[in-house]
Amino acid sequence: xxxxxxxxxxxxxxxxxxxxxxxxxxxxxxxxxxxxxxxxxxxxxxxxxxxxxxxxxxxxxxxxxxxxxxxxxxxxxxxxxxxxxxxxxxxxxxxxxxxxxxxxxxxxxxxxxxxxxxxxxxxxxxxxxxxxxxxxxxxxxxxxxxxxxxxxxxxxxxxxxxxxxxxxxxxxxxxxxxxxxxxxxxxxxxxxxxxxxxxxxxxxxxxxxxxxxxxxxxxxxxxxxxxxxxxxxxxxxxxxxxxxxxxxxxxxxxxxx
Numbered sequence: 715x716x717x718x719x720x721x722x723x724x725x726x727x728x729x730x731x732x733x734x735x736x737x738x739x740x741x742x743x744x745x746x747x748x749x750x751x752x753x754x755x756x757x758x759x760x761x762x763x764x765x766x767x768x769x770x771x772x773x774x775x776x777x778x779x780x781x782x783x784x785x786x787x788x789x790x791x792x793x794x795x796x797x798x799x800x801x802x803x804x805x806x807x808x809x810x811x812x813x814x815x816x817x818x819x820x821x822x823x824x825x826x827x828x829x830x831x832x833x834x835x836x837x838x839x840x841x842x843x844x845x846x847x848x849x850x851x852x853x854x855x856x857x858x859x860x861x862x863x864x865x866x867x868x869x870x871x872x873x874x875x876x877x878x879x880x881x882x883x884x885x886x887x888x889x890x891x892x893x894x895x896x897x898x899x900x901x902x903x904x905x906x907x908x909x910x911x912x913x914x915x916x917x918x919x920x921x922x923x924x925x926x927x928x929x930x931x932x933x934x935x936x937x938x939x940x941x942x943x944x945x946x947x948x949x950x951x952x953x954x955x956x957x958x959x960x961x962x963x964x965x966x967x968x969x970x971x
Contacts (some may be wrong), residue, residue, distance in 0.1 A: 726787040729800055737763055738786035739774055739970045740901045742855035743959055746966035747905060748830070753912060755831035755857075756780070759893070760807070762814040762827050763901060770794045772781045772818060774811060776804030785971050794819065811891075816874035817897060819883060823895040824885075826904035834915040835894035844888055847930040848921055851914035853938040860884040864891040886911055901956035 727735055741763050747753060748761065757778055765771045773789045774796075791799040796811040814827050838845065844861060845852055862880040866872050881887050885907055887895040894911050898904030921927055946953045948954070962969060 715824065727799065730791075734765055734784065736932055737901070738789050739764065740764055741789060741853070742784050742786045743861050743962045744826075744828070744901050744905050745775060745781040746827070746962045746969045747782035748908075748957055750965055751909070751912075751962065752845060753830045753832045753835075753908070754781050755893075756805045758810070759829050759831050760814060760827075761809045761829070761904070762811070762818065764825050769799075771799055772814070772914065774806060774814070776802070777798060777807040777810070778805055782966055785969055787971060793912070809867060812868045812871065812874065813877060817895075818875070820878040820883075821855070821883075824899060824904075826898045828898075828904045828908045829889075829893065829895045830912070831893040832912055834919055835912060836892065836914040837880055839893060840891050845914060846918055846927065847932075847935055848927050849914055849917045849930075851910050851917060853935045854910050855886045855914055856935055858884045859888070860887045861885045861890060862944075863891065874953040898951070900951065901931060902951035902958075905955060905958070906951035909932045941950055 726738075744761055745910055754821070755927070755958065757780060760774055763773045765773065770793060770796075772792055776782050776788050776790050777790070788802070788804060790802055790806050792806055793799055794815055796808040796815065798806065813829060817824070817827055823897055845855055845859060846857055846874055847853065860881050862877055865876075868877075881895075885897050886951075887897075889895060894908065894915070896904050896905055896907035898910055943950070
């Protein structure tokens with residue numbers, strides 16, 4: 715890390731609480747992991763995190779940086795109107811924050827929102843039937859799945875109410891003709907939700923290129939959440955997150971600066 719980056723990291727670290735810094739490090743790791751797994755669309759999607767406290771402040775990526783360039787200190791702190799809270803030379807993307815602010819405003823139960831434009835995700839979002847119950851991965855998604863009709867690039871505040879209504883209390887969101895979105899009570903949960911979502915889409919596209927599809931029975935889908943809880947020893951996303959952090963440290967170091 716060069717001296718300028720070191721100075722910037724120290725300056726930001728001095729302006730934030732220990733709790734915020736920890737969230738910055740974890741969110742930066744999440745950005746690096748999204749890049750490592752190939753879910754990026756250059757600089758055009760976002761992962762946002764709600765910060766603790768009554769101020770309604772959020773962290774989001776600097777607009778114009780690749781996800782593998784995101785660090786704890788260059789994440790941008792914004793308010794509900796996407797105005798910068800801490801001065802920075804980095805740009806933010808108000809258009810990209812329309813979707814995020816709408817969901818954060820409505821869903822006080824969630825901390826993190828992860829949105830992608832992956833090839834598989836966009837492909838399935840363009841299929842009329844959406845996510846099909848044809849894989850184990852899909853059984854974890856379908857009970858908490860919503861859809862939103864494409865209205866063009868999300869730049870209008872008037873779309874927020876429809877986004878909120880369509881997502882409701884669910885955790886998986888297909889944005890038709892656009893991509894995928896997951897929410898989580900934590901950064902690890904939002905990431906692991908997207909990992910499952912993305913794989914369900916990839917598996918579906920692969921399966922559709924072959925023969926007749928076999929559908930999972932509704933009773934199996936109804937019991938999927940409990941089965942997943944048992945399989946994770948009740949730890950949910952936290953059972954895999956430490957290993958993912960080790961992967962980020964090994965393959966994309968420097969995110970925690």
